[in-house]
Amino acid sequence: MPRVAILGATGAVGDVLRKVLAEREFPVDDLVCLASPRSAGKRVAFGDDEVEVQAVSAEAFEGVDIALFSAGATRSKEWAPIAIERGVVVVDNSSAFRMQPEVPLVVADVNPEAARDHRGLVANPNCSTMQLMPVLKPILDTVGIERVTISTYQSVSGTGQSAIDGLRSEASQSLTGDAVAPAVYPHRIAFNVIPAGSFAGDDGYTDEELKLVHETRKILSAPNLRVSVTCVRVPVVTGHSEAVWVETTRPMSPAELRDLLMEREGIVVVDDPASHAYPTPLDAAGSDDVYVGRIRRDLGCENGLALWVVSDNLRKGAATNAVQIAELLVRDGLLAR
Numbered sequence: 001m002p003r004v005a006i007l008g009a010t011g012a013v014g015d016v017l018r019k020v021l022a023e024r025e026f027p028v029d030d031l032v033c034l035a036s037p038r039s040a041g042k043r044v045a046f047g048d049d050e051v052e053v054q055a056v057s058a059e060a061f062e063g064v065d066i067a068l069f070s071a072g073a074t075r076s077k078e079w080a081p082i083a084i085e086r087g088v089v090v091v092d093n094s095s096a097f098r099m100q101p102e103v104p105l106v107v108a109d110v111n112p113e114a115a116r117d118h119r120g121l122v123a124n125p126n127c128s129t130m131q132l133m134p135v136l137k138p139i140l141d142t143v144g145i146e147r148v149t150i151s152t153y154q155s156v157s158g159t160g161q162s163a164i165d166g167l168r169s170e171a172s173q174s175l176t177g178d179a180v181a182p183a184v185y186p187h188r189i190a191f192n193v194i195p196a197g198s199f200a201g202d203d204g205y206t207d208e209e210l211k212l213v214h215e216t217r218k219i220l221s222a223p224n225l226r227v228s229v230t231c232v233r234v235p236v237v238t239g240h241s242e243a244v245w246v247e248t249t250r251p252m253s254p255a256e257l258r259d260l261l262m263e264r265e266g267i268v269v270v271d272d273p274a275s276h277a278y279p280t281p282l283d284a285a286g287s288d289d290v291y292v293g294r295i296r297r298d299l300g301c302e303n304g305l306a307l308w309v310v311s312d313n314l315r316k317g318a319a320t321n322a323v324q325i326a327e328l329l330v331r332d333g334l335l336a337r
Helices: 012-023 073-085 112-117 127-143 161-175 207-218 253-260 313-333
Strands: 003-007 028-036 044-045 049-052 066-069 088-090 121-123 145-154 226-232 240-248 268-271 290-297 303-310
Touching: 003 012, 012 028, 012 313, 028 044, 028 049, 028 066, 066 073, 066 313, 073 088, 073 268, 088 313, 112 313, 127 145, 127 207, 127 240, 127 253, 127 290, 127 303, 127 313, 145 207, 207 226, 253 268, 253 290, 253 303, 303 313
Parallel strands: 003 028, 003 066, 066 088, 088 121, 145 226, 268 290
Antiparallel strands: 044 049, 145 240, 240 303, 290 303
């Protein structure tokens, strides 16, 4: 059985990584939980046991087979090469390596074959990209895709525990009538929406939006696919939602798309708006599935379809896919390099 390490073990995604490893009964010989020196000595849950957190160091990766990284791009850039030098296969959840040509960017149930070409490093996509890929892939394979337009409604947990705490604090202050200063974002998020993030350049697009564009093309092996994105942060704790418009190469009816998606493992179609049946973030919270509803024709495009996609960004959007990548690395004998 492999020896597994988690870097960022005390963070929001690290907490879910430990839960998912235990729930899926991943064959862990020994779990090494790593974090910054200030977290060293803490004890964190793993199944029915507890594991003591260690300060990350080069020595901590000795004898480790797989390391799941979720500590941000800066730490990934610092520690991934060190781990790889020691024979560790790193599954990285940050944006540090995703667009490097030699690094496979993998959604386990969409392009698992890409992991075969790893050189000690496999990248996990951005959570907003992750939940959309299992939906777009069967459409692309069946009728082709000319263009995708996406508007995201992203929960604050995608920013981390500090944003969750900030939302709760801001909401409490708002309800008591106190003055509210932004806790994490440039504007308050409680009872508000923020249609922006960190701007990546002079073209008006944020890094979150460009991640969705470039990662979608790489995962689907569709470098010329037209993708347009607006990312919005909303006052939801967990669960990203996406309004998606897809222009297909050949016609596909809403009924055909429902049937196609219902056949896919890991996708749950909830689509009866007349009965108020459609996915919400609360429905998706705690689940590894991608939920799809509001499937209908795009009235502004001849071969257009519109749909609503929701998923738990901490689970399917991050931790679960990382564990699924680790599972396929073990299953297909891809740890030895």
